Amino acid sequence: MTAVSENPVRTGSASARPERASLTPWLLLAPLAAYLAIFFVVPLAQVAMMSVTEPTPGLGNYEKVLTSPLYRKVFLNTFSTALLVTVCCLLVGYPLAYLMVHTTRRRAMMILLLITMSFWTSFLVRTYAWMVLLGRNGPLSWVFLQLGWDEPPQMLFTRFASTLAMVHILAPYMIMNIYSVMQKIDPSLVRSAESMGARGRSLFRHVYLPLSAPGIANGSVLVFVICLGFYVTPVLLGSPREQMAAGLIGRQIEEFLAFGPGSAMAMVLLVVTLVILAIYHRRFGLDKLYG
Amino acid sequence: MTKFTDPTGLSRRSFLSGTAALAGSAFAAPHIARAQSDMLYINSWGGPWLEAATANLFDPFSAETGIEISTVSPVSFAKLAAQVRTGVYEFDVTSLGGGDIVRANQAGLLEDIAAPYEGGVFENGVGSHAFATVLGWRTDKWDGDAPQSWADFWDVERFPGNRSLQRYPARILPLALLADGVAPEDLYPLDIDRAFAKLDEIKDHITVWWTAGAQSEQILRDGEVDLIGIWHGNYFRAEDAGAPVAMTWNQAEIERAYWVVAKNTPNMEAAKEFVKFATSPEALAGFVSQANYGALNPAANDFIPDTAKPRMPTAPENYPQTFEQDMLNWGGDPEEVSMRFEEWLAY
Amino acid sequence: MNASFKLIGLLVVLFIAAPLVIVVPMSLSSAPSLQFPPPGYWLGYYAQYFSDPTWLRPTFNSIVIALANTVLTMLLVVPATFALVRHKFWGKSLANIMMMMPMAVPHIVMAIGYYSYFGQLGIVFSKLGVILAHTCLSVPITFLVLSANLKGFDRTLERAARSLGATPSQTFIHVTLPILRPGLLISSLFAFIQSFDETVVAIFISGRNAETLPRKMFDSIRQDADPVIAVISTLLFLVVLAGLLAPHVLRLTRRLFGRPATHTEPRS
Numbered sequence: 014m015t016a017v018s019e020n021p022v023r024t025g026s027a028s029a030r031p032e033r034a035s036l037t038p039w040l041l042l043a044p045l046a047a048y049l050a051i052f053f054v055v056p057l058a059q060v061a062m063m064s065v066t067e068p069t070p071g072l073g074n075y076e077k078v079l080t081s082p083l084y085r086k087v088f089l090n091t092f093s094t095a096l097l098v099t100v101c102c103l104l105v106g107y108p109l110a111y112l113m114v115h116t117t118r119r120r121a122m123m124i125l126l127l128i129t130m131s132f133w134t135s136f137l138v139r140t141y142a143w144m145v146l147l148g149r150n151g152p153l154s155w156v157f158l159q160l161g162w163d164e165p166p167q168m169l170f171t172r173f174a175s176t177l178a179m180v181h182i183l184a185p186y187m188i189m190n191i192y193s194v195m196q197k198i199d200p201s202l203v204r205s206a207e208s209m210g211a212r213g214r215s216l217f218r219h220v221y222l223p224l225s226a227p228g229i230a231n232g233s234v235l236v237f238v239i240c241l242g243f244y245v246t247p248v249l250l251g252s253p254r255e256q257m258a259a260g261l262i263g264r265q266i267e268e269f270l271a272f273g274p275g276s277a278m279a280m281v282l283l284v285v286t287l288v289i290l291a292i293y294h295r296r297f298g299l300d301k302l303y304g
Numbered sequence: 305m306t307k308f309t310d311p312t313g314l315s316r317r318s319f320l321s322g323t324a325a326l327a328g329s330a331f332a333a334p335h336i337a338r339a340q341s342d343m344l345y346i347n348s349w350g351g352p353w354l355e356a357a358t359a360n361l362f363d364p365f366s367a368e369t370g371i372e373i374s375t376v377s378p379v380s381f382a383k384l385a386a387q388v389r390t391g392v393y394e395f396d397v398t399s400l401g402g403g404d405i406v407r408a409n410q411a412g413l414l415e416d417i418a419a420p421y422e423g424g425v426f427e428n429g430v431g432s433h434a435f436a437t438v439l440g441w442r443t444d445k446w447d448g449d450a451p452q453s454w455a456d457f458w459d460v461e462r463f464p465g466n467r468s469l470q471r472y473p474a475r476i477l478p479l480a481l482l483a484d485g486v487a488p489e490d491l492y493p494l495d496i497d498r499a500f501a502k503l504d505e506i507k508d509h510i511t512v513w514w515t516a517g518a519q520s521e522q523i524l525r526d527g528e529v530d531l532i533g534i535w536h537g538n539y540f541r542a543e544d545a546g547a548p549v550a551m552t553w554n555q556a557e558i559e560r561a562y563w564v565v566a567k568n569t570p571n572m573e574a575a576k577e578f579v580k581f582a583t584s585p586e587a588l589a590g591f592v593s594q595a596n597y598g599a600l601n602p603a604a605n606d607f608i609p610d611t612a613k614p615r616m617p618t619a620p621e622n623y624p625q626t627f628e629q630d631m632l633n634w635g636g637d638p639e640e641v642s643m644r645f646e647e648w649l650a651y
Numbered sequence: 652m653n654a655s656f657k658l659i660g661l662l663v664v665l666f667i668a669a670p671l672v673i674v675v676p677m678s679l680s681s682a683p684s685l686q687f688p689p690p691g692y693w694l695g696y697y698a699q700y701f702s703d704p705t706w707l708r709p710t711f712n713s714i715v716i717a718l719a720n721t722v723l724t725m726l727l728v729v730p731a732t733f734a735l736v737r738h739k740f741w742g743k744s745l746a747n748i749m750m751m752m753p754m755a756v757p758h759i760v761m762a763i764g765y766y767s768y769f770g771q772l773g774i775v776f777s778k779l780g781v782i783l784a785h786t787c788l789s790v791p792i793t794f795l796v797l798s799a800n801l802k803g804f805d806r807t808l809e810r811a812a813r814s815l816g817a818t819p820s821q822t823f824i825h826v827t828l829p830i831l832r833p834g835l836l837i838s839s840l841f842a843f844i845q846s847f848d849e850t851v852v853a854i855f856i857s858g859r860n861a862e863t864l865p866r867k868m869f870d871s872i873r874q875d876a877d878p879v880i881a882v883i884s885t886l887l888f889l890v891v892l893a894g895l896l897a898p899h900v901l902r903l904t905r906r907l908f909g910r911p912a913t914h915t916e917p918r919s
Contacts, residue, residue, distance in 0.1 A: 135848045
């Protein structure tokens with residue numbers, strides 16, 4: 014996952030090679046470009062088209078999506094949930110990444126293995142696992158009962174359940190991003206700060222935190238953006254009261270065949286996502302994001 | 305739902321058709337050829353419905369005609385509409401409840417069909433069976449006290465616990481009105497505002513809005529909820545699985561289900577033949593006996609063993625306690641009410 | 652600070668591990684429902700999975716679709732990656748962004764697009780449709796992995812081959828490809844998994860002829876919570892575990908038999 018190597022020397026050497034027929038890159042690129050045009054751009058354009066033509070031409074769907082209380086509430090849910098999930102991932106991921114850098118190599122490898130395993134396990138499986146864990150007769154309720162709790166709290170089909178599961182699913186992205194940055198922090202920098210009198214909290218705030226900030230930014234943007242478009246987990250574990258945008262889009266299509274409003278909502282979601290990524294791209298470059 | 309006949313739908317379709325045709329022509333042909341195979345696709349309700357239908361309708365039909373049957377689930381009104389609109393068929397035959405069939409026929413989604421028995425056709429659907437939404441509950445709560453009516457379902461003081469209803473306003477609005485004291489004979493047309501006001505009271509106590517019959521069965525069986533408005537077939541499955549549950553026929557809501565053929569489906573012949581078979585007295589009797597439904601073809605009653613009757617909503621001792629859904633005099637546009645319901649749910 | 656960090660770390664590890672581990676006992680539970688602790692253990696649901704066509708067919712579909720997706724993706728992405736890594740041309744940065752776009756668009760947005768578009772093309776609900784859609788979605792990750800590999804490629808080897816008289820195609824086949832093999836394998840694996848796990852688009856377009864395993868699982872979780880899901884979850888989890896442990900086991904056995912590890916091992 015951390016395979017993006019930054020090696021300007023080698024890529025530089027490639028361009029040093031005498032430029033011959035400049036047609037070659039185009040020929041190599043053409044099949045994929047054509048493919049993406051037909052099977053990526055056209056369907057996307059169609060969503061955009063449907064949003065302004067279904068059921069009647071005009072901007073009615075956007076007006077509805079941006080002003081009706083239902084859609085506004087759902088978008089608000091979506092952003093607040095994405096923010097909450099991002100913060101939780103950070104709270105979970107940062108200490109763990111810190112620990113991985115500062116513990117024995119063996120232990121770090123074990124943790125890394127666990128995170129990779131979680132990352133590679135289908136997120137449907139992980140969603141299902143949370144359903145098992147949080148069910149009214151599930152292990153967690155059982156623990157509550159053993160602790161003398163009469164009526165374990167309702168966990169499944171709440172915002173708590175879907176948030177928890179999304180944090181679990183997205184935490185590996187955060188951890189890997191922070192970890193890969195922390196690994197590169199020069200220990201001598203930290204040591205020299207220490208020798209100059211920085212201690213504990215202040216050392217952390219003024220030296221360590223700024224140095225690991227790029228990892229935090231990477232991880233947060235990635236988690237936030239993925240979370241914005243989450244469909245499966247909130248639909249299976251959450252309640253309709255805390256519906257997220259993707260869930261409502263899906264319902265518009267599946268239950269009401271309302272392609273117009275569904276597409277308009279999809280376009281809003283898409284634009285928001287792209288704006289966030291574009292800002293990020295300007296600052297850091299998109300290819301760093303999915304390191 | 306005017307959009308199925310809306311000419312603007314065509315203009316959208318013609319958009320990009322250049323590219324579409326270019327890329328599509330290569331793939332479209334084999335697809336159409338495949339659609340006319342000897343396979344009939346039927347939209348399945350799952351659970352007890354599917355088991356009974358497979359044993360009594362699908363297998364015998366295949367044996368008789370050589371036409372294989374495959375099922376797709378879940379039952380979805382939007383899917384039916386989508387396939388008529390796109391011309392790509394996921395299923396040829398489906399069965400709709402009273403709530404959907406009026407809507408579907410008005411939108412022109414159903415093929416015209418002849419009555420295989422007298423009085424057998426309603427809105428281009430052939431009457432198959434009656435099922436009920438009943439009140440079910442866990443018997444391991446409230447020390448032997450048991451809810452008996454929808455008013456009790458709403459009584460969160462006397463019956464504390466998790467509740468569940470179907471995410472389907474056409475079926476649950478009448479229940480809310482009954483809970484509010486409306487007499488069954490005065491239900492229709494529904495006072496929709498009053499029903500929503502009554503639903504407000506119970507909203508915080510509904511932990512699950514179920515969307516599939518099997519799901520309702522699972523959450524009752526597993527104790528995820530304590531009270532539930534559930535289809536009787538799924539209720540009995542939970543009971544037979546040994547779950548500590550009980551139900552009442554009092555104020556059960558009876559709904560009729562109809563076989564329909566999707567408009568312009570490529571498997572028209574086989575589809576119509578199947579509907580005729582599925583509503584023939586003997587086959588239907590086997591189907592309803594196994595799944596505890598009430599047969600809508602009266603001739604089927606001659607073939608139903610007495611032992612199968614007590615669990616049928618139409619049995620003489622059950623039917624008087626129930627009430628029937630009345631979609632023709634429902635009291636509102638189901639489509640609009642559905643949207644209002646979705647909005648209501650989000651808060 | 653260190654002790655508290657350790658405690659937090661332990662809790663986080665537990666949080667990450669618990670859901671992965673819990674499906675294993677659940678798959679062996681004899682209860683027809685989600686019940687803890689399980690009332691008894693048996694292998695009945697495993698037998699059910701391996702004998703039930705409504706579960707095996709989606710599994711088979713998923714494998715076929717993922718394989719076809721992998722082949723198609725590699726055919727498209729490998730040449731494009733060479734173009735983007737080794738050549739300079741006008742519009743290159745735009746092309747780079749284009750390669751990444753399918754990753755940036757929320758899957759639900761693509762799902763509506765494909766549902767409508769493939770409907771018009773007559774390939775919605777078919778394997779072909781799912782393969783075509785998945786290939787789009789697999790492009791970015793495959794490109795990322797492969798381009799990272801290609802950037803780290805030492806070109807002096809190619810030049811050496813050329814100076815010894817090899818033709819460009821000979822050089823490609825005998826030098827470039829063998830060195831790139833681990834990168835090609837890993838990026839194919841990424842493409843395969845991307846397709847095998849993809850759920851949202853599959854829910855909307857896989858339909859009756861192409862139902863994939865994730866779609867079947869999603870439907871089943873939403874509807875009846877069939878205990879067989881726990882079995883599949885366990886199996887999928889074990890496959891991942893085996894895949895991750897395989898290199899370690901290999902290295903260990905190599906060390907035991909005293910053979911030096913080759914240096915072409917993939918970076919993690």
